Amino acid sequence: MRRLVPPGAVRMPWADAVPWADSGPLADAGGRAAAGSAAPAGSFGIVGLGRMAQALLLPLIADGVIEPASVRAAVASEASARQLAASLDLAVSTDASQAWRCAAVLLAVKPQQLQAVASFAASLGQLGPAGSSPPLGAGSGAAGPLAAGQPLVGGLPLAAGGERRPLLISVLAGVRLERLQGLFPGWCCVRAVPNTPCLVRQGLTGLAWGADLDPQRRDWVRLLFARVGEVVELPESQLDAFLALTSSGPAFVALVVEALADGAVAAGLPRLQAQHLAHRTLAGTAALLHEGDLHPGQLKDMVSSPAGTTIAGLRELERAGVRSALIEAVLAAAARSRELG
Ligand SMILES: NC(=O)c1ccc[n+]([C@@H]2O[C@H](COP(=O)([O-])OP(=O)(O)OC[C@H]3O[C@@H](n4cnc5c(N)ncnc54)[C@H](OP(=O)(O)O)[C@@H]3O)[C@@H](O)[C@H]2O)c1
Numbered sequence: 001m002r003r004l005v006p007p008g009a010v011r012m013p014w015a016d017a018v019p020w021a022d023s024g025p026l027a028d029a030g031g032r033a034a035a036g037s038a039a040p041a042g043s044f045g046i047v048g049l050g051r052m053a054q055a056l057l058l059p060l061i062a063d064g065v066i067e068p069a070s071v072r073a074a075v076a077s078e079a080s081a082r083q084l085a086a087s088l089d090l091a092v093s094t095d096a097s098q099a100w101r102c103a104a105v106l107l108a109v110k111p112q113q114l115q116a117v118a119s120f121a122a123s124l125g126q127l128g129p130a131g132s133s134p135p136l137g138a139g140s141g142a143a144g145p146l147a148a149g150q151p152l153v154g155g156l157p158l159a160a161g162g163e164r165r166p167l168l169i170s171v172l173a174g175v176r177l178e179r180l181q182g183l184f185p186g187w188c189c190v191r192a193v194p195n196t197p198c199l200v201r202q203g204l205t206g207l208a209w210g211a212d213l214d215p216q217r218r219d220w221v222r223l224l225f226a227r228v229g230e231v232v233e234l235p236e237s238q239l240d241a242f243l244a245l246t247s248s249g250p251a252f253v254a255l256v257v258e259a260l261a262d263g264a265v266a267a268g269l270p271r272l273q274a275q276h277l278a279h280r281t282l283a284g285t286a287a288l289l290h291e292g293d294l295h296p297g298q299l300k301d302m303v304s305s306p307a308g309t310t311i312a313g314l315r316e317l318e319r320a321g322v323r324s325a326l327i328e329a330v331l332a333a334a335a336r337s338r339e340l341g
Helices: 051-062 078-088 111-127 177-183 196-200 215-226 236-246 249-266 271-291 296-303 309-320 322-340
Strands: 044-047 071-074 091-093 104-107 167-170 188-193 203-209 229-233
Touching (some): 051 071, 051 078, 078 091, 177 188, 203 215, 203 236, 236 249, 236 322
Parallel strands (some): 044 071, 203 229
């Protein structure tokens, strides 16, 4: 079987055990997958190539972790497919059947789109891969033959033992593993909560494992997300809180930075300079907190001299309830994440 995995890439050791048709040309002259070609071993499917999936994929491609020719991405609209295929030089289609035939799939649609996406994947399963089932038991380490009438999911036969099951990584806010496993019964499921700073390799990703996820696949997922930032494994019950802080947090912090810059403009600085200085203040403060291993209260007290400028500003922030507003913002985001699931 041909593998499209670049040197130094994060390999999928289970890919050979996931049987599918390995026929047809893998790539056109431009390196992109030819229409109708089967997903090769080591292919990476992406269902929903929006902001979050791109924030993950682009640095992984730039660093050679994922080979563009091995990506089978699906989006909803022809306009997005055309635009992304041209700008990223990837195989992007509105037909998700190729993506669903990969050994690992990143699911990154909106939670509201999940049901439609799952129905499509299930319909593929009933049809079988590319209209014809692969020979059962094909592939090294394959599990035993299937029981008669056992369904196909995502074009891949289900097998007892689990070693032939492909991997589904869902980044959908709030959507529980139990629901994912119900919608995608032939898949090993992982919930991942990445954030957009993954785009600059400063990300944070929370991971919660589905039932029966073997060590091989766990290692693969850890390695993948570690290439774009820090990985935190935590109980699924804590993922909504994790998301509220780390995924919604960049927007909250950006709002604070924007408001600080507005304040500097009100105080007399030119806009561009105020923005630049606000960014640098954020970056410097984050570095000081991190490298100095400081509690935020310690840093605040370090900067606040008696009857000085900083304490005058802090007094205004407390009067306006900024601290409470930020606490409520994180709580609201966590509650919304639970609702979406
Ligand atoms: N953004 C974040 O910071 C963040 C953080 C953590 C988790 N998440 C989660 O990531 C997921 C995606 O969020 P996002 O911000 O990236 O959303 P987005 O930019 O709107 O992307 C959604 C993508 O899904 C595609 N899509 C919709 N229906 C589809 C279908 N039936 N088949 C295939 N593709 C389909 C869309 O295609 P079109 O462009 O053609 O419509 C688009 O590419 C959400 O579930 C969110 O909860 C996001």
